[in-house]
Amino acid sequence: MKTLESKTAEETLALGESIGKMISQGLTIALKGDLGAGKTTFVKGLAKGLGVSKDYYITSPTFTIINEYPVPPLTLCHLDLYRLSSADELEYIGFDDLLDDIHVMVVEWPDILKDISFPFDIEIRFEFDKNYNRRISVSASGQWGKNLLNKLFL
Numbered sequence: 784m785k786t787l788e789s790k791t792a793e794e795t796l797a798l799g800e801s802i803g804k805m806i807s808q809g810l811t812i813a814l815k816g817d818l819g820a821g822k823t824t825f826v827k828g829l830a831k832g833l834g835v836s837k838d839y840y841i842t843s844p845t846f847t848i849i850n851e852y853p854v855p856p857l858t859l860c861h862l863d864l865y866r867l868s869s870a871d872e873l874e875y876i877g878f879d880d881l882l883d884d885i886h887v888m889v890v891e892w893p894d895i896l897k898d899i900s901f902p903f904d905i906e907i908r909f910e911f912d913k914n915y916n917r918r919i920s921v922s923a924s925g926q927w928g929k930n931l932l933n934k935l936f937l
């Protein structure tokens with residue numbers, strides 16, 4: 784696990800950007816943490832690092848559940864499962880079909896996936912510390928996730 788103390792939104796954006804630059808194939812990333820902790824801010828940086836065109840404004844998929852952005856040959860999928868009550872509802876967005884080598888799946892509020900014990904490549908936890916800064920911890924499972932974490936310089 785690697786940890787960053789982020790004092791500003793810009794530092795969280797920069798973390799997302801550096802991880803985005805390291806991604807060259809589909810993978811799954813869980814973003815955990817309280818409301819306003821910086822999950823969507825991180826995704827904005829990730830999109831920039833992946834090379835999503837500036838013509839796209841990254842917005843929270845709170846109501847749409849999923850937003851997709853093309854970054855040929857990959858596709859960034861930004862999910863927010865806050866409003867889902869069970870993992871069964873994932874069928875409606877075709878979740879299973881998005882788990883492949885070309886979809887970069889970034890999931891806010893992933894807890895309902897515990898029901899199906901879904902294994903994420905990378906898990907990022909956002910916590911407020913006593914000064915209201917964010918402590919961001921990145922952990923990985925699986926070979927590809929661990930390789931990425933090893934190369935991540937925090």
Ligand SMILES: Nc1ncnc2c1ncn2[C@@H]1O[C@H](COP(=O)(O)OP(=O)(O)OP(=O)(O)O)[C@@H](O)[C@H]1O
Pocket residue numbers: 789790791792793794795816817818819820821822823824825843891916917
């Ligand atoms: N160190 C920091 N890292 C990230 N965001 C920060 C930081 N300091 C302040 N902020 C601000 O906090 C807010 C974080 O909002 P953001 O939408 O990223 O949170 P979220 O975790 O996605 O929340 P939600 O659970 O509601 O989706 C932004 O307005 C951002 O500018």
Ligand SMILES: [Mg+2]
Pocket residue numbers: 822823824843863891
């Ligand atoms: Mg959000």
